[in-house]
Each structure stands twice: as C-alpha cells, then as structure tokens.
Amino acid sequence: MSKPEQTNALQTLSRAIQGFIFCLVLIFFSLSSVEIFGQYFRLAFLPFAGLFLWPLQASKRWSLVFVFILGVLYDIFSGGPMGIWALSFLIYFIAVNEGIRGIKDKLGWLQALGLFFVTLIFLGAIAAVLNRVSLGIWPSRIIIVNTVVVTLIAFPLIYWIRNLLSFIGGEPQENRGLQ
Amino acid sequence: MSDRSGNQYHKRRNIWRGIAAGLIFVSFIALVSDGQQKILLASGRIQADGASAKVMEFLATPVRGIQAMFTNLKNRTNIIQKNASMKAELARIRPYETKALDLEMRIQSLEKILHMETSSDIPTEKIIARAVSEIHGLFAYTSLINVGYNQGVLSNHPVMTVDGLYGHVVRSGANSARVLLLNDMNSRIAVMSQRSKSRALMVGANDKRPKLEYISPKSDWKIGDRIVTSGDGGVLPQGLAIGTYTKYGAKKTGVQLYTRGKPVDWVWVYPYKPIPAPIENGSKADVSINPLADKLTQEGLVPDLVTGAPNE
Numbered sequence: 001m002s003k004p005e006q007t008n009a010l011q012t013l014s015r016a017i018q019g020f021i022f023c024l025v026l027i028f029f030s031l032s033s034v035e036i037f038g039q040y041f042r043l044a045f046l047p048f049a050g051l052f053l054w055p056l057q058a059s060k061r062w063s064l065v066f067v068f069i070l071g072v073l074y075d076i077f078s079g080g081p082m083g084i085w086a087l088s089f090l091i092y093f094i095a096v097n098e099g100i101r102g103i104k105d106k107l108g109w110l111q112a113l114g115l116f117f118v119t120l121i122f123l124g125a126i127a128a129v130l131n132r133v134s135l136g137i138w139p140s141r142i143i144i145v146n147t148v149v150v151t152l153i154a155f156p157l158i159y160w161i162r163n164l165l166s167f168i169g170g171e172p173q174e175n176r177g178l179q
Numbered sequence: 180m181s182d183r184s185g186n187q188y189h190k191r192r193n194i195w196r197g198i199a200a201g202l203i204f205v206s207f208i209a210l211v212s213d214g215q216q217k218i219l220l221a222s223g224r225i226q227a228d229g230a231s232a233k234v235m236e237f238l239a240t241p242v243r244g245i246q247a248m249f250t251n252l253k254n255r256t257n258i259i260q261k262n263a264s265m266k267a268e269l270a271r272i273r274p275y276e277t278k279a280l281d282l283e284m285r286i287q288s289l290e291k292i293l294h295m296e297t298s299s300d301i302p303t304e305k306i307i308a309r310a311v312s313e314i315h316g317l318f319a320y321t322s323l324i325n326v327g328y329n330q331g332v333l334s335n336h337p338v339m340t341v342d343g344l345y346g347h348v349v350r351s352g353a354n355s356a357r358v359l360l361l362n363d364m365n366s367r368i369a370v371m372s373q374r375s376k377s378r379a380l381m382v383g384a385n386d387k388r389p390k391l392e393y394i395s396p397k398s399d400w401k402i403g404d405r406i407v408t409s410g411d412g413g414v415l416p417q418g419l420a421i422g423t424y425t426k427y428g429a430k431k432t433g434v435q436l437y438t439r440g441k442p443v444d445w446v447w448v449y450p451y452k453p454i455p456a457p458i459e460n461g462s463k464a465d466v467s468i469n470p471l472a473d474k475l476t477q478e479g480l481v482p483d484l485v486t487g488a489p490n491e
Contacts, residue, residue: 028234032242033315035442044316060195068202076227079357080319083209090203127317134210135364139317140386147317
C-alpha cells in the first residue's frame with residue numbers, strides 16, 4: 001500500500017470511529033425512558049439517527065464492523081435478547097447507506113428529516129418482524145409510533161450537534177452534516 | 180490500468196458483501212438462540228451492566244429532574260381538589276382505626292393461645308438502591324439498579340418502590356443488578372387476590388398491563404381486587420402489593436400496576452431467602468421453618484418424618 005493510500009485508509013477509519021463514538025453516546029441516552037404525566041417517551045430509536053448521519057467518507061468495511069459492535073452493545077445494555085439490535089442496526093445501516101447514498105449528501109436538514117422519517121417507518125417494520133421472530137409476539141403499534149415520534153422530535157437537535165461537532169473538528173462547510 | 184482498478188473495486192465490493200453477510204448471519208444466529216435472554220454472553224452482560232450503571236447514574240440525573248418537575252407541576256395543579264378528597268377519605272376511615280386496633284388485639288390473643296407462627300415472609304432488612312436506567316422498549320422492560328452482590332443483592336430478590344412491587348433481580352453484578360419489570364414478557368409472578376385468596380400467574384406481555392393466567396374456573400376474581408404476591412413456589416415472599424385487577428377495552432382484563440405512571444427513582448431490594456426444600460439424604464428432614472411442628476415433634480406427638488417411627 002502506497003503512502004497516500006495509507007493516509008486515506010487512516011482518514012476513512014477515523015471517520016468510522018467518529019460515527020461509532022457518536023452512536024455510542026446516543027445509545028446511552030436511549031437507555032432511559034422519560035415518563036411525563038404517566039406517558040412514556042421512548043428513546044429506543046435514537047441511535048438510528050446516528051446511523052443515518054454516519055459519515056459518508058468513513059471506511060465501508062470498518063463501518064460495518066463498528067455498526068455490528070454498536071448493535072451488540074445496545075443488546076447488552078438494554079437487557080433484551082442478544083442479536084436483535086445488532087441485526088436491526090446492520091439491516092438499517094446497509095439499507096440507508098447503500099440505498100440512498102447518492103442523494104444523502106445533497107440534503108438540507110428539513111429534507112434529511114423527511115428522509116429520516118421514511119427510514120424510521122422501514123425500521124419500525126424491521127423491529128416488528130424481529131420482535132415476532134425472537135419473542136413470538138407482534139409489538140404494540142402504539143409503542144412503535146411513540147418511539148418513532150420521539151426520535152423525529154429529537155432529530156433536529158441531533159443533526160445540529162452532528163454539524164457542530166463537524167465544525168469543531170474543522171470540517172469545511174460543504175463537508176458537514178451528512179458528510 | 181482501468182481494468183486493474185475495476186478489478187480492485189469489485190474485489191473490495193465482494194469483501195464488503197462477505198463481511199455484511201457474515202455479520203448478519205452471526206446476528207441472526209444469536210437472535211434465534213437467545214430467545215430467553217439468558218444464554219449468550221451471560222458474564223459479559225454482568226460486566227456491561229456494571230459499566231453502563233456508572234454512566235447511566237450520571238446521565239439519569241437530568242432526566243429524573245425533568246420527570247420530577249412535571250410530576251410536581253401535576254401535583255400542584257390538583258392540590259386543592261386532592262386536599263379535599265383526602266380530608267373526606269380521612270373522615271371515612273377514622274372509625275375503622277378503632278375497629279382495626281380492636282381486631283389486632285383479639286387476633287394477637289388468639290395467636291398466643293394457639294402458639295401460631297406469626298412472622299411475615301417479608302424481610303425486615305431493605306437494601307436501598309437507585310434505578311439508574313429504565314427501559315420500556317420494544318423488546319424488553321428492564322431496569323438497572325446501582326447495587327449488586329457486594330451489597331447483598333442476588334438473583335430473584337424482589338425490588339420494591341413505595342407504591343408496590345417493581346420487579347425482580349435477574350442478574351447481579353458486583354455493584355449493579357438488572358431488574359426484570361413486571362410488564363416484561365418473560366416475567367412470571369405467582370399472585371393472589373387479597374380479598375378471596377384466589378391464585379393466578381401474572382404474566383407480562385410487553386405492554387403496560389400484565390395479564391392473569393392459569394385462573395381456575397372455580398376461583399373468585401372480581402374487578403377491583405387488590406393483587407399481592409402469593410408466595411407460591413417460594414421465589415418471592417407473600418403479601419407484596421402489585422396492583423389492581425382491572426377491565427379495559429371491551430372484554431380485556433389485566434393488572435393495573437401500582438408503580439405505573441409514577442417516576443421511579445429510589446427503590447429497595449428485599450434480601451429474601453426462599454424457604455429451603457427438605458433435605459432428603461437420610462438425615463432428619465428440615466422442619467425448622469415451622470416451630471409448632473418442631474415442638475410437636477419434640478413432644479413425640481408426630482412421627483419422625485424420615486423413619487416414620489414415633490419420636491421419643
């Protein structure tokens with residue numbers, strides 16, 4: 001491997017690590033449910049905002065490995081069946097990053113929100129099927145809708161923090177956000 | 180040159196596809212083989228719970244603050260109405276106080292005459308803990324508390340809030356423990372109606388209301404019955420308050436938990452020791468759990484439980 005290739009490989013790996021750390025923080029936030037006036041606000045889909053905003057220039061191979069590790073950690077921390085979040089993370093990540101890779105970098109925050117909403121519907125379907133496969137029951141639709149809505153509400157804040165981190169990291173304006 | 184780079188691109192793409200397929204396969208196998216959430220990475224989970232408990236203890240503080248703010252707001256808005264209803268309730272139950280004290284005195288006298296075993300199953304010792312993370316998720320209803328076996332918390336110990344039973348410990352690490360909440364679909368608690376003593380099994384359904392199952396056709400359950408642990412099976416002590424038997428929707432029934440709708444912060448764990456099974460290795464059976472039986476055995480009024488011979 002030549003020197004420029006080595007430098008490039010290191011850069012793409014560092015981008016993947018950035019995505020990993022950002023998602024890990026979101027996982028910790030998602031481990032608490034907020035209960036207000038007897039109504040739970042579930043944050044379980046919060047890490048998927050991090051996957052949606054995963055750096056496009058990150059190493060594709062390392063990204064896959066990191067996403068898998070994140071899923072396993074989420075399974076362990078949440079106390080649920082092993083593999084359920086790992087599989088959800090992988091399917092979501094591959095679908096989002098391969099399916100809409102071409103258009104992701106051209107989006108403003110509002111379009112990103114719209115697109116994220118569409119991916120969350122897809123995620124809700126994945127979660128329902130995996131719940132059925134592993135636990136033998138269909139999950140409550142109310143719980144899924146609640147989780148999707150809470151994640152959508154939190155998305156602009158996450159998007160802004162991601163942009164801010166890119167700014168602090170010295171990224172040029174055109175490379176921020178979904179880059 | 181372009182052929183070479185094209186080949187490299189395809190090679191890299193194939194490697195990526197291979198990794199993706201491999202990881203998906205591994206995840207799927209883990210998912211299928213770990214339906215009961217106990218098999219895979221059991222020791223790793225305990226370590227991870229310990230690590231996440233420390234992080235969550237820090238992160239939970241602002242979340243609890245926000246919850247408490249809204250709870251206070253709700254309480255303050257109803258304060259006059261609540262005060263009036265509590266005064267009315269106090270006036271209603273005051274005559275019962277005298278009646279209760281009178282009954283207590285009579286029962287104590289009767290128990291003394293009959294030499295009854297009157298101690299409660301519920302331990303007097305409590306281990307105070309903080310619920311640092313509470314997951315009401317899609318796949319699990321669990322909580323993480325910041326005490327573990329170093330403080331005396333072990334698997335199956337009941338976890339309480341001021342309102343009632345919260346769940347039971349399923350994994351205990353050095354300084355943290357994982358609590359399975361009553362709503363979780365893996366939760367099975369032997370319960371009874373406090374009014375009729377009818378038994379049932381309370382089964383979580385990953386929903387806000389657990390269901391009652393294995394109800395005998397002859398048992399007497401009524402909507403509004405207060406549900407407590409029955410102590411059957413010896414896993415949990417008898418008499419821990421759980422909730423109320425309620426009807427919802429057109430025909431559905433379930434248990435309205437006392438802990439539902441209230442932010443859970445501080446909890447306590449009862450270090451409950453289950454009643455030991457009789458020893459069957461040829462020595463005398465362990466009947467020390469029942470002092471009356473012991474006394475009768477000593478007095479030769481019942482035969483030896485092992486040999487069947489009269490006790491002398």
